[in-house]
Amino acid sequence: MAEGSRAANAAQAQRWNGESGRYWIAHRERHLAGHRHLIPHLFRAARISPGERVLDVGCGCGATTIAAARAARGPAGAGPDAWLPGQGEPGSGGSAVGLDLSGPMLEVARRLAVQAGVANARFVQGDAQACPLRRDSCDVMISSFGVMFFDDPAAAFASIAAALGHRSRLAFLCWQHDMHNELFAIPLRAFGAHTRLPGPAVGHLFTDPRQVTELLSGAGWEDIQIDDVSEPAWMGSDVADVMSYVRGMSMIRSLAADLGDETLTERVLATVAEQYAARQRPDGVWVRAAAWLVTAHRA
Numbered sequence: 001m002a003e004g005s006r007a008a009n010a011a012q013a014q015r016w017n018g019e020s021g022r023y024w025i026a027h028r029e030r031h032l033a034g035h036r037h038l039i040p041h042l043f044r045a046a047r048i049s050p051g052e053r054v055l056d057v058g059c060g061c062g063a064t065t066i067a068a069a070r071a072a073r074g075p076a077g078a079g080p081d082a083w084l085p086g087q088g089e090p091g092s093g094g095s096a097v098g099l100d101l102s103g104p105m106l107e108v109a110r111r112l113a114v115q116a117g118v119a120n121a122r123f124v125q126g127d128a129q130a131c132p133l134r135r136d137s138c139d140v141m142i143s144s145f146g147v148m149f150f151d152d153p154a155a156a157f158a159s160i161a162a163a164l165g166h167r168s169r170l171a172f173l174c175w176q177h178d179m180h181n182e183l184f185a186i187p188l189r190a191f192g193a194h195t196r197l198p199g200p201a202v203g204h205l206f207t208d209p210r211q212v213t214e215l216l217s218g219a220g221w222e223d224i225q226i227d228d229v230s231e232p233a234w235m236g237s238d239v240a241d242v243m244s245y246v247r248g249m250s251m252i253r254s255l256a257a258d259l260g261d262e263t264l265t266e267r268v269l270a271t272v273a274e275q276y277a278a279r280q281r282p283d284g285v286w287v288r289a290a291a292w293l294v295t296a297h298r299a
């Protein structure tokens, strides 16, 4: 990882190489199940064709990179190293590279790609804000909730644009405002009745389509389209399972710390549990997840 980029997103690098990374890995399958109805929107919008070179930003444990590599598997089969400077010219076969700050999450991604027998996926540890891929080495960028954490989103999207060739495109999912999103709104409302809520769990900018449009057009993107994608999201098998997950969320731990009262925290969590109990179905607890699907092109 380049020095400058490490300095730029140092807090995020520490977070995703530390506790959040471990938490995400521990709940990898839960997140996959939770995103199951959202990800097809991303892939429909990305329209990955055989032979294309895909960049998956903030790929985490790599599920979308592996899926993109399968979609891009082209007849000529360019080596997956073709993405990196000094690794030969990209060929005509398709492949996917997952870029992420988190070493531990990428280790999982590499293992899963091997297990899946997907040889045209590669994973690179680095900061998308200073994209380490060589210029014009990708045709399409995708991201499943991996673009919301930049210190400088304008620099990030300009850097990503440089890695993409002319006539390239992007498609990414990001969360709508916390309070429009049951994933976050249920615990936030319960805690908000007793303590002042912090800013949104995800960056303000990405919850606001107008600001996203300005950001992307400022970084040279065109035909920007932002669609509402609201889908049911599976949170866990039953209320106890969901609550064990929710209690570990960094947002909940910091709200509990703000409250500074264990008894009150338990009372608040009991009201949260009631909300999940009301959403229990035979196959688990489901909430409404609200995302933005953002697509754009470069001329």
Ligand SMILES: C[S@@+](CC[C@H](N)C(=O)[O-])C[C@H]1O[C@@H](n2cnc3c(N)ncnc32)[C@H](O)[C@@H]1O
Residues within 6 Å of the ligand: 009, 012, 016, 031, 035, 057, 058, 059, 060, 061, 062, 064, 099, 100, 101, 102, 105, 126, 127, 128, 129, 143, 144, 145, 146, 147, 149, 150
């Ligand atoms: C919410 S997780 C999403 C992971 C994965 N895309 C998924 O849907 O399961 C966000 C991911 O973005 C990565 N990330 C955050 N900031 C980043 C940056 N500046 N460059 C690259 N990856 C970043 C984190 O390490 C983390 O893996």
